[in-house]
Amino acid sequence: MKSHEIARRWLDFFSKKGHTVVPSASLVTNDPSLLFTVAGMVPFIPYLTAREKPPYSRATSVQKCIRTADIEEVGKTARHGTFFQMAGNFSFGDYFKEDAITFAWELLTSDVEKGGFGLDPERLWVTVYEDGDERDDEARAIWRDKIGIPNERIIGTGKADNYWNTGQAGPGGPCSEIYYDRGPAYGLEGGPAVDETRYIEIWNLVFMQYQLSAVRSKTDFDVAGELPQKNIDTGLGLERLAMILQGVENMYETDQVRPVLDKAAELSGKTYTSAEDPSDPHHADDVKLRVVADHVRSALMLISDGVSPSNEGRGYVLRRLIRRAVRSMRLLGVETAVLPELLPVSRDAMKGTYPEVETDFARISRIAYAEEKAFLRTIASGTERLEEAVKMSQAANKPLSGEDAFTLHDTYGFPIDLTLEMAEEAGLKVDEAGFRSLMQEQRQRAQADARGKKHGHDDVSVFNELLAAGQTVFTGYDELTSESSVRGIISAGSRVPYAGQGTEIFLVLNETPFYAEAGGQAADTGLITGDGFVLEVQDVQRPVKGLSVHKAIVREGEIAEGANVLAAVDAQRRHEAEQAHSGTHIVHAALHQILGPEALQRGSFNKAGYLRFDFSWGEGLSDAAKSEIEEVSNLAIRSNYQVETKIMSLAEAKALGATALFGEAYGDTVRVVEMNGDWSRELCGGTHVASTSRIGSLTLLGEQSVGSGNRRVEAFVGMDAFRHLAAERALVNELSEMLKVPSAQLPDRLAATLAKLKSTEKELERLRREQLAASAAALVSTAVDVDGVRVLIHDAGTGAGADDLRTLALDLRSRLGSGAAVVAVAGVSNSRPVVIVATNEEARAAGVKAGALVKTAAGILGGGGGGKDDVAQGGGSDASKLDAALTAVKAAVANRG
Template sequence: MKTAEIHRRWLDFFEKRGHTVVPSASLVSDDPSLMFTVAGMVPFVPYLSGMVPAPYPRATSVQKCIRTNDIEEVGKTPRHGTFFQMAGNFSFGDYFKEGAISFAWDLLTTSEEEGGLGFRPEDLWVTVYEEDDEALALWKQHSTLPDERIQKLGKDTNYWSTGQPGPAGPCSEIFFDMGPEYGIDGGPITDDDRYVEIWNLVFMQYQVADVKSKTDFTILGELPKKNIDTGLGLERVAFIKQGVQNMYEIDQVRPVLDRAAELAKKTYGANHEDDVLLRVIADHVRSGLMLIADGVTPSNEGRGYILRRLLRRVTRSMRQLGVEGPSFAELFPVSRDAMKAAYPAVEHDFDFIARAAYAEEKTFLRTLASGSQTLDTAVAEAKQAGGSVSGETAFLLHDTFGFPVELTLEVAEEAGVSVDAEVFKTLMQEQRDRAKADAKAKKGQRADLSVYKELRGLGETLFTGYDELTHESRVLGIVVDGAPAREAHEGQVAELVLAETSLWAESGGQDADQGLILGDGFEAEVLDVQKPVQGLIVHTVRVLIGTIAVDARAETQVDADYRRGATQAHSGTHLVHAALRDVLGPNAHQTGSYNKAGYLRLDFSHSDALSTETKSEIEEISNLAIRSDYEVVTREMGLEEAKALGAMALFGEKYGDRVRVVDIGGAWSRELCAGTHVSSSAEVGMISLVSESSVGSTNRRIESLVGIEAFRNFAAERAIVQQLTSGLKVPRTELITKVQDLGAQLKQAEKKIAALEAEKLGQRIPELLAGAEQLGGSRVLLASLGSVGSADDVRSMALQLREKLGSDSAVVVLAGEAAGKPVVIAATNPAARENGVKAGALAKLAAQVLGGGGGGKDDLAQGGGTDPAKIGDALAEIRRTLGA
């Protein structure tokens, strides 16, 4: 049975039993505490916890998930994967234990011909919580399992909680018995791999507090509404139903494994170490495919770093199998074809996915080439000294070469040495601290989300700001220092929840509004507006005058100038996006944005830097759209209707069933967008592109000033031009020529200085030749030149000296200090190389002393480092080596 067929049968079964089919949420979790969707229940947490009223009494889904905490186990066990699919059925105060147990047994044991999964009852085992007699009785009532195949286990395995105060309850797990050839008898209680857990039924029954550990907490009582949360591992069921040994051999994964084996000229099953690498490749390619399909792109931070690590582990594994060149163009199309039946988007968006993946591979192959030399040197030194690779080196590799520290650890482990991980962590933390030093935390510490549960239960906050800047409302709740409060007093910073608001909460790339909240006897400045919980708008305010109390009347007042600037910037973002696609083509997807009054930032999928001409064209098209005074129309409609109209959904964004469509000039720019906008494009005023840069191997970023800020920028540049024309005493039309002439004169002067320095060095040749000595059968010239202009000066001198030493075995090693860094050049003639003296080995030896890396060819090589004071020591080490 194909994995996509199991997927379909699951949804069909529960839909026929009154469950609302909920499409898989994105792998990018809405939960701010989670980087990814790590379990099938994550999208339903607001409903299961009671934070948000459930829109349906029962639901079912097959949820895409990513977990990387066990990444080192991938490929080594039958069921550890980074990407997996969790099928679930959920009840929000509707059916409870009996319904969950009867549904599970029916689906598992109903024959394939009748739409079930066709498991034999004699292959199934069940565990229940040791004190849950109700579940035990229900299993006996609704299944044909004998008593000995229903086992009781304790809290550590069969009791579920979030690890925080809140809902919790016992669970019941269903296992498949692989057979006696896979392990010992005795059932799941043996904890043997023979018994594969396929389905977990969680009975969310109690409210717990004082949670000290997984097994130590206090049960406060039963929940007023009991919920069901179940999860069946689709890959686990697939490998059982397909009769294969593990999840890497199922139909959605095995094709990639086979293609990787073919590229590497390996036979799967012939060698354990190779098999593990092939499984890692198959798993990580699929995970990369699905992550990029959900809008994640490789980067050095957050989700992008996880994706980068996965992709680079693929490249690393392929190299370990003997494939040195690029392989993603062979592997990703295979994964696409294996996954498209269940997830059509991977085929529809494959051009974008492929560009992101292939560019990352190309970048990493360059990284491997440039960083491997440094890493190899560090590993060799550590091995020779019986120590470890320094944390400083690991940080250098990460920060300069883009080596994931995990790769450094893997390479070091293979060589039998360790890495000073603590020093690396310290340096990484120092870097993060420096990055944050200049950024004042605007958001501050937000209260625990449970604080908003009761407030959200009062209903959604109505946003009225599309049509008005002021609105009369009522204070529903106040949060001070993370806890509910009845009042907020003058001077305090507090969070206010109102019934309605005209203030925009930060979302969709648009920054929060600025403004005031006023009432009888109080005035508060709005510091921030956010949506910490779906449907709830929270205003962070500083109380300027008086006291704010719950139930008080309150008027929200948006700063009109700020809102005008913000709408100009948001509409300007749409104009720039349309211009980008006009110039670069439809593959230039927007991948992120941020806009506020006077400024917009737009990230888009593109690999190459934009030329000056291209940037000017994009800027001109955007401003021509402003001059054209296009009408801006917003409409609300169903998602499918909007897509049929050609409205652009931004890649990786999540949308509900009802969406807002923003047209600028009709179909010229038609996007799904909930933000605030101008009423005509002329109101944007002006767009001035100020920068274009890379934010990843497949992403570029445009930054632009908008409206009055764009005008001010042009005015400032005009003032600079006036100062230059005045100072250089040329008209504006001749300014560029004058600056170019000055640049040419400077280059000529630099060439003259370089020639003089080279001539000065050349005058030292006789003196240096006189210092040559006989070592180990070769005439050896070792010398430090002191301060030099560049490494080229040292190289030129070494070649001249090697020539003058004649045809007998001769070795030249010169060192110098260029721009504060030591540089070493080693040169050997043919006779010396016949004697076994190689320039590359000498340069590498010197570089090790200098704290850097080096190498090259046998006849000419270069090394470098960080400490010029050790040049003498480096030359002495070479003298000792050659004289040995």
Template structure:
């Protein structure tokens, strides 16, 4: 049975049993404690913890999930993966244990022709929490499961919580006996490879307190919840493994095609070296599993709007992609691999997620750009590794330091296994213990940072109480001033009866014209008048779904809860905000018109007079393309395209082709904003102009990269655009006046001046170099003779003219060395103070000097520390820079001492 059919059967079973089918939340979830959705119930947490009232008594979903804590274990066993799908059914104070068990058993064991999965009930085991006699009785008395196939387990295994204070409860897990080929007899307490867990039923009936110890179960259970809930999770990949008759999740229909294609590219045969036991996994099999898992994970993350970056979600994606690419490299494939593998994963996943096929142009652009970037990183990292290897060998070492390996890994993204491989090729080992120590310290810092940020869900009970009185109707689409009533005043999380002048307070009104920040549009500004009192509105947010909260300061008078009020949005602010938001839609449409449909928005921000828009694109936009985009946008304004709004179901919006923002979740009824009909059609709750011409004008400010495959455009709109153009016009006029040419000739005149400047700088450089080299004869003539145990040495150790650095100082030192008496040992050390108080320095030793045991690199290593500088090089030439030029006299004395006695 294919995964897409498992999905359909699961949702269909629970829909027939009264559950609302809820779409999967996007992987990048808006939660301060999470980078990604890491469990099937995440989007339902506000209902479980009582922050919001659930819109349905029972629900079902197939949730996309990412878990990366054990990413380094992926592939080493067949049980670890980063992306998986959790099929779940949920009850919010509706049914409880008996129905949860019955519904799971029916779907698991009902025949395939009756819509079930057809599992053999005689091979199913159940685990329960130690003292959950009720669950034991349900399994035994109602389902008929023998007592010897019901296993009691402790809190670590069969008691669930979110890891923070809040709901918790015992759980019951379903296991399937795969037979003696997979392990020994005795149930899940004996062998969890043979007995595979495929469903977990959580009976959310208790409330837990804060942790009292280091263990995950070190917390008190405070009592029972007023409403008991059900949260279950059936692993899609686990069920597919069972129903497709394969060994593990890497061999199911959604992952095996990628693994097979990777094996073909590498000329390998998966499984040729190993059996079922994880300990028998051959390195090639491990790498192929890494590729199969990570390519699918990258596909799903990019599909949900994540782009590679150096922090946060983007860093997780980048790391996953680079692990897949380097695994293929270690399998012997040097060429780009994602163009071969990503389409295979798309075809495997599209039956369940058709949007992956329709949006693949954007996905592949981002993915392939990231692979190109990483391949360049590998090239540069190889150069850095070669340097570290050479330095290690020059010092007589046989082991690359852990610090060098960590720097390559942490700074350059160079993988440790590639460092091990390439160091071994050059006869070196790597200090893996030192590397692991540094990695552990980094992980501890990351965990400490994570712990400092992780808290229980904020106490929003006061806002939930206010929300229970009804939603806050938004009147701002129709009016800027609304008569209303102060429903509540909140300070420090508690309701207060009144607020005095100068106090900050959160205000909830019965209705409001103020737009709450969302969809990239910042909140409105304005005032709320309550009798003789005035509140200045500073921000507007949705504290809980459906409740608009105004953060304000009392400018005058006293505000009393329950009083009548007039809420007034600043009309100039709203006009400019509408221009900016409509301008964002128009620029987005212009991008797609010029660049093609794959240039999809992945984020935006707009405020009065300004907008920025991030979009998927793999390269910089040249000046001509930017001009085309700006022209298409302003042509839309000139044509005065009508702006319309319609409210339709989410399914209807998709049929219309309305564009949605990545990472956003939407209600079943959505607001579609159209500009010129199909010319621009997007899901949006923001405020907009009535006709395109009301935007005024749009002026692009620039375009830049914000990550692999992701670009950003910025623009002014309306009066701000006009002011910007006026400033540029005045600038051009001023340049024209200074240059004494017409405005249209300014670019040519500036280009001519720049070229003249370049010519002058080159001539100046030539004269400066000639002046520097002209002192070579004088310096050579002043060479002193230093008597050593190996004979006399000609030494020039001097401070050259200030400001001589780089190639000039090197050329001078070599010229002086060449002028010394031939056949005699000669050493030159020149230093030149720089404008920052440090010094550049170069040492040069001729052949006779090297034969006498003198080395330029060793001379620099003796000289540089006296200055507090760093340097190095080879036996004939070495150089460095930095330190304190005030210590040159002392440093030159140390250099002379080295020449006199190099030992």
């Protein structure tokens, strides 16, 4: 029975039992405590916990789920997978234990011809809650007396396995699990308490009947009493049932997963054997193939639900899944890109249940392929460095240091989980604690730096004290000048009653028109004046939520707490900032129009005349794409779209399709900024122009990478855009005048000039080499005998490169003929001194090694070097000591004994 047929039968059965069929929710849950939908009941939590009134008394669903807590176990067991489907039936104050148990038994054991799954009743075992004196005798009695399961196949288990709670005060209750006996070939007899490989759990029935007053842990909680409304929450693992009904060894061999596994085996030339015993020689490869099959499917489904690879949150989970799949294929011997081969296979396996993976495959594949491409570059750059670190650690018989792991992460983009895996393969441990410590230090430095820039000190207690009087009222949406009063003054980290001329302070007003930096928009500047004082506002921040703090300098007079003030924003600077902020929204909409909706915002910054915008995208933009983005943006500006702001509930905004910044926390009420309706509709608390034409113009400055899978565009807007274009025009005119050609011919003339320059440089290089070669014959006569070794030293001066010096040194060594000989040639290349030492076989036999001599010379030059015994190279920073360095080489030959 195929997976989509299992899902259909489930929904049909419970629909006939009066349940409302609820479509699967997204893998990206609205629950702020969860990254993903981790169980079938997650969408129903508000109803199960009585936070919301359910629109139905009975419901059923087949829910997409992602769990990654046991990601290291994927492929090793029959039951661990990251993506899975949970079939569930739910009752909200309607039926309870007897009906839930009866429904489950009927569906599992009814004949296939009658719409059931046709399982053999003799192979089903169940567990019920029994923990000391606490027993769910009601559930046991129903299973035994109504269903007819023998008492010996009803196993009592404790709180750890058979009691559900939310992890906090609220509803809870006992569970009853249903297990299927796969037979003697899979393990010992005696039920799930003896062997959970042979007896595999397929369905869990949760009887939510108690109010818990305190939950200290999964097994330690207080029961306050019974719930006034008892609920049912059940979950059947669709993949586990498919494994049984399809007669396969594990979930990776079911119809929605096995095709990817087979394709991976084909690409790698491996034979899949279903090995689950670690001692089996095929086990290691089989585990890797199962990891690939599982992770490719999970990546497909996550991207389908709008997740893009990134370095945090959901995006990091997706990135890790893709990288683990690619890494497993490399361990199987495939070093080229594999997702273009594997992802379409997973799409075809899943589209019967989720047709959107086919209709949206162009977007899904573009994101996945770009991530793999980026990761292959990361592997190429980091693997060599990791292998060097591993060899050094093995030689020293020490774990890979936290510093090495941190360097791989910070410099090469090598994720720590990949470092751990590759080190483990080499039989080496990693100082993970040291790595975490360095990461924490880096975060603390960044946070301290940010805090220092924002409000000058770390202690926010004084701000919390001021916030107790209420949040700052922001008036700047409607006016740029507001009357207000001083709530508090902070100087040198402490609250003070007044501040005099020349003092730098942090000022809190009861109302302010000054925009505090947020949402990527820079803070306003301006003046705060009052009776006898003038303050210049340089920055405005929110060190604690709800409180605007003005960084200001008292330019005239003295200001005191309680003083009445007139706060006036610099109107020109605000307007230019609004141009930039509205320009950011336009660029975002243009990116969606040109690249597609997966070009999601990852951050932004805008200030007067300038904007930058970070977005998720796997590769650099072509010149044509950049030109098109700029053109679409300026067409929107010219079209003079009205910029409207609306206040609405978060649910209403989401229903309208308003774009939100990933990872941002929003309240129940949000501000939506629209340009031409849904052409651009975003959640935004910033300030904007009234219509797009007031932006003036927008000029893209460039586009670059800001981390794997993320790009950045920068632009000037308004007068800054005009000045930038005017400056470029002036530069073009100047070049045209210098080269005596019209501007349209500049590219050809510059190309010709550069080609001629390159040719001239090559000719000069050839002449230098010939000059050096010509001098070689004369230089041989300068060699001197040093304790039986002929030593030739020569300073070639400035201009010769390291390759030229090496060629000269080797030529001189060959000209010196037989007998122990050493050549040391030095010069200055790119303003830095270079030394090359070459020794012949007789000199090396006499104990003279080029590497050791180079280190001696380089030490004097203030640098380092190394190489082999026959040829070595070194350098430094002090070219004035070249003569001393060459003399030291001669002395080292003399003192070799």
